[in-house]
Amino acid sequence: MTAALDMPDEKLMELALAEARLAPETGDVPVGAVVWHNGAVIARRRNEREYSSDPTAHAEILALRDAAAALGHWNLGGATVAVTLEPCPMCAGAMQQARVARVVYGASDPKAGALGSLYNLGADPRLNHEFETRHGVLAQECTALLQQFFQALRTNDSALPN
Numbered sequence: 017m018t019a020a021l022d023m024p025d026e027k028l029m030e031l032a033l034a035e036a037r038l039a040p041e042t043g044d045v046p047v048g049a050v051v052w053h054n055g056a057v058i059a060r061r062r063n064e065r066e067y068s069s070d071p072t073a074h075a076e077i078l079a080l081r082d083a084a085a086a087l088g089h090w091n092l093g094g095a096t097v098a099v100t101l102e103p104c105p106m107c108a109g110a111m112q113q114a115r116v117a118r119v120v121y122g123a124s125d126p127k128a129g130a131l132g133s134l135y136n137l138g139a140d141p142r143l144n145h146e147f148e149t150r151h152g153v154l155a156q157e158c159t160a161l162l163q164q165f166f167q168a169l170r171t172n173d174s175a176l177p178n
Contacts, residue, residue, distance in 0.1 A: 022055075023052055023057075025096075025098065025120045025150060025153045026153060026154060028050055028052055028057075028096065028098035028120060028153075029098050029100070029120065029122055029153045029154040029157075029158070030154070031048075031050045031057060031060060031098070032048040032049055032050050032060070032075075032098045032099055032100050032122070033048060033100055033122075033154065033157060033158065033161065034048065035048025035049065035050065035060050035061060035062040035075065036048030036062055036063075036075070036100045036158075036161055037161065038062050039062040039063045039064075039075075040165055042064065042066055042067035043066040043067070044062065044063040044064055044065055044066045044067055045063050045065075045162070045165060046062070046063070046100070046161050046162060046165050047062065047063045047074065047075045047099065047100050047101045047162075048060070048061070048062045048063075048075050048099070048100050049061055049062075049075035049076045049078075049079040049097060049098065049099040049100070050079065050097070050098050050099075051079050051080065051082070051083040051092070051095050051096070051097050051116075052095065052096040052097075052098070053083065053087070053092065053094060053095040053096075054094065058082070058083045058086040058087065058095075059078075059079040059080070059081075059082035059083040059086060060079060060082075061075050061076075061078035061079040061082060062075050062078075063075050064078060072106065074103075074104065074106065074107050075099060075100075076097060076099050076103055076107035076110065076111065077106070077107055077110055079097065079099075080092065080097070080110055080111065080114050080116075083095060083114075084114070090113075090114060091114065091115050092114040092115055092116050093115045093116075093117060094117050095114075095116045095117055095118075096116070096117060096118040096119070096120060097111055097116050097118070097119045097120070098119075098120045098121070098153070099119070099120070099121045099122070100121070100122045100123060100158040100161070100162075101121065101122065101123050101125055101158065101162065102121045102123065102124050102125040102128075102129035102130070102131055102132065102133055102151065103119065103121065103129070103130055103131055104125070104128045104129070104130055105128070105130040105134075105135060105137065107130070108130035108131050108135070108137040108138060109130075109137060111137075111138070111147065112137055112138065112143055112145050112146075112147070113145075115145050115147075116147050117147055117148065118147060118148040118149070118150070119131060119138060119147060119148070119149050119150075120149075120150045120151075120153050121149075121150075121151055121152075121153065121158075122151075122152070122153050122154050122155050122157065122158030122159070123155055123158040123159040123162060124151060124152075124155070131149045131151070132149065132151055136149075
């Protein structure tokens with residue numbers, strides 16, 4: 017995406033937000049994720065649980081899979097993952113297993129967040145890998161997108177997913 021070795025977290029989050037904005041087209045919650053590695057975005061995805069009928073099709077999981085495929089191996093050491101919503105335990109665990117270096121997220125998730133809200137899997141010394149976490153990046157924009165989506169669902173019951 018850019019020749020620079022580092023991309024500001026806010027720019028990464030803007031890319032994640034662009035992905036998130038596409039998710040409602042398939043009835044999915046607007047969450048987007050991008051993976052930055054060695055000076056380039058190597059993966060970008062959005063939630064696809066409704067689209068694919070797959071409970072694991074969170075934006076982060078899909079982006080990690082694509083990033084691993086792009087690199088040709090599972091170890092994403094040195095990578096930064098930017099995601100619009102605080103990762104759940106499944107996604108935070110996958111990031112821990114993938115050995116990512118950093119996770120940047122926008123909106124906190126008090127009901128399922130695993131990088132500070134309910135748990136902190138990225139900084140648990142009992143696990144075999146820890147990673148840096150930065151929260152609150154473009155949090156207002158990320159939160160507003162989610163709130164608009166759920167408000168639309170509440171006002172139009174026929175749009176509710178099965």
